[in-house]
Amino acid sequence: MWEILFKENEIDDNSVKDVTVKGTPLLVAKSNGKIYVTDLYCTHEQTALSEGFIEGCNIVCSAHFASFNLKNGNVVSGPEGDSDPIKNLKTYNIKIENGVIMVEL
Template sequence: MWEAVFKIDKIDDNSLKAVTVKGTPLLIANIKGKIYATGLYCTHEQTDLSEGFIEKCNVICPAHFASFDIQTGHVVSGPEDESAPIDNLKSYPAKVENGMILVELP
């Protein structure tokens, strides 16, 4: 089901924002005008990814620098100085209609 998140003008280009929709914590990313939605927390140690930064189309965790493809949620690189694999982020379809960001939640 598509859920309204917030108006597109509430997130700057090339930035990240945390939001909870219907009890689901989400990371909303605006990368070059395209909106993406993933789980909010790094799968390594549950760090809030909205406090991280964007590098190309990846979100970098501020704690241990794990990197995730914001388009798919897939792990690009694991935490610094650790070899154990980590899980991908859950990714959610997102779109903008009439100036409102919508995310499809299960």
């Protein structure tokens, strides 16, 4: 089911926002003009990725610098100082209609 997030002009390029839709916490990221939606929390220690930063097309966690690809949620690099593997992020389909970002939950 498609759910409305917010207007596309409410997020700047190379920035992130966190939103909760139907009880699901989400990260909305805009990188190089494209919108991506993933789970909000890092799979390492559940830190909100909205506290992190965008680097290229990746979101980097502020806690231990784990990095995830925004396009597919794959782990790019694990957390510093921890060699245990971490899970990929869940990503969500989005569409933009009449300037409004929608996510498929």
